[in-house]
Each structure stands twice: as C-alpha cells, then as structure tokens.
Amino acid sequence: MRWIHLKPADGRAMPWRNGGGTTLELAVDPPGASLVTGFRWRLSSAEVASSGPFSAFPGMERCLLLLEGAGFDIDFGPRGRVELREPLAPLFFSGDWPAVATLVEGPCTDLNLMCDPRHGRARVEALRFEGPRSLDLAGAPLLIFVAEGTVAVPSLGLHLGRRHTLRIEDGTGLLAVAAGLGGASLVVARIGPATF
Structure with missing residues (x-):
C-alpha cells in the first residue's frame, strides 16, 4: 500500500480560473498536474468571501461540501437553485453547468472534489x-x-x-x-x- 500525508502547508494556492478568488489545492492526480495540463481528479478548499459565479470546468464532475460558515445558495440557471447550508453534505453537479453562488451570511469555506469521468x-x-x-x-x-x-x-x-x-x-x-x-x-x- 502506498500513501502520502498531506498537510495544508503542503497545498498549492492559486487563483480561481475566473479570477474571483483563490483556492488551496490539497491533492491532484497525476501529481504536479495543473489547470492547464489537465488532471484526472483534484481535491481543493476555497474561501468564498463574496457572492459570484463559479469557474467553469467543462467535462468535470464536481462534488462540493460546506466546511465553515452559514453556507450559500447556488443558482444553476435552468437546472434550478440549490441551498448548500448543511456542513459536510455532498452536493454533486456538472462542471459544465453555469453556477452562481449567493452567500447566506458572511464568508464560507468549502471543499471541492473534481473528477474527469473518463478516468473515474x-x-x-x-x-x-x-x-x-x-x-x-x-x-x-x-x-x-x-x-x-x-x-x-x-x-x-x-x-x-x-x-x-x-x-x-x-x-x-x-x-x-x-x-x-x-x-x-x-x-x-x-x-x-x-x-x-
């Protein structure tokens, strides 16, 4: 069995693809992959300080969980609106969907797992x-x-x-x-x- 212990200090901070904030990349496969080179999966955490659109990740499947804060509503346009208020309740959606988050009350921290379904x-x-x-x-x-x-x-x-x-x-x-x-x-x- 192979394993690796990853601490927050080991993470890689980077701007959101849409420029609206920053995220801390906790783990990625293959190791060293980037948004430019592409990845099979990626685990990250983001501080959501203000309401606004999510970055688009076409072809990716996303899972979002609330870690801290009162949560936010996500407007998926024609696919409806979802409330993300319960801590650690997984929300799955497509990275192809347009999504706009509206904070309920102050900043939040979330956990985001993205997978390329061609690989898993x-x-x-x-x-x-x-x-x-x-x-x-x-x-x-x-x-x-x-x-x-x-x-x-x-x-x-x-x-x-x-x-x-x-x-x-x-x-x-x-x-x-x-x-x-x-x-x-x-x-x-x-x-x-x-x-x-």
Missing part, C-alpha cells in the same frame, strides 16, 4: 465519530480529509490534524483509525472506474 468517478461520504473505527480501503485511490478534530492512524504511525489529507493507493482490507478527544469529522472519497 467519486463516491463521497462524511463521517462523524468518536473513538476507534475502521475504514474500508476498497476503491483506491482513497482520500481521507479531516474536516474537524484529529485522527490517529496507528498502523501508519500517523497523527492527522484538522484539514490534513491522507491519500492511499493500492489499499486493501480495513484501516483502523481513532478520533482524538471530542471526536472527529472526516470526508472520505473513493475514486474508482466509471462503472463503480
């Missing part, structure tokens, strides 16, 4: 737990993002802090993890073939 699709779930539990490693690559709290991974000798990401390749079986005092919230994303 994402399954995303949010987990809130206390104490120990096991995570199924099937469906690698696997991304484990710590939204809140801290998490120990004894078998790897790791302590994942808030907003840290663990990327696992070629994993099988179960991975034992343990939440720190007060519990932890994780976002677990499995990126598999288009048929899974």
Whole structure:
C-alpha cells in the first residue's frame, strides 16, 4: 500500500480560473498536474468571501461540501437553485453547468472534489465519530480529509490534524483509525472506474 500525508502547508494556492478568488489545492492526480495540463481528479478548499459565479470546468464532475460558515445558495440557471447550508453534505453537479453562488451570511469555506469521468468517478461520504473505527480501503485511490478534530492512524504511525489529507493507493482490507478527544469529522472519497 502506498500513501502520502498531506498537510495544508503542503497545498498549492492559486487563483480561481475566473479570477474571483483563490483556492488551496490539497491533492491532484497525476501529481504536479495543473489547470492547464489537465488532471484526472483534484481535491481543493476555497474561501468564498463574496457572492459570484463559479469557474467553469467543462467535462468535470464536481462534488462540493460546506466546511465553515452559514453556507450559500447556488443558482444553476435552468437546472434550478440549490441551498448548500448543511456542513459536510455532498452536493454533486456538472462542471459544465453555469453556477452562481449567493452567500447566506458572511464568508464560507468549502471543499471541492473534481473528477474527469473518463478516468473515474467519486463516491463521497462524511463521517462523524468518536473513538476507534475502521475504514474500508476498497476503491483506491482513497482520500481521507479531516474536516474537524484529529485522527490517529496507528498502523501508519500517523497523527492527522484538522484539514490534513491522507491519500492511499493500492489499499486493501480495513484501516483502523481513532478520533482524538471530542471526536472527529472526516470526508472520505473513493475514486474508482466509471462503472463503480
């Protein structure tokens, strides 16, 4: 099993494609890929300081989760309007869709996973737990993002802090993890073939 522990300080800050803000790229495949060269998938976090349009990512499938703040409404034009208010509730939509966000009350922070469906699709779930539990490693690559709290991974000798990401390749079986005092919230994303 191959893995890498990614800290926020390891991320790559970059302007939004539409110039309306900045995002912190947490993980990307292939490593070193950019918006210019293209990518198979990309995990990032953005500070949404003002209302405005989303950048267009034609051909990409997107999953957005609210990390902090009161949330925002997203107007998808003819496809309707969606409220993103519940923390860590995954919202899937096409990067082809025009989207305009309206903040509810002040700035927000979100987590964004984009996948090129020609290479794979994402399954995303949010987990809130206390104490120990096991995570199924099937469906690698696997991304484990710590939204809140801290998490120990004894078998790897790791302590994942808030907003840290663990990327696992070629994993099988179960991975034992343990939440720190007060519990932890994780976002677990499995990126598999288009048929899974």
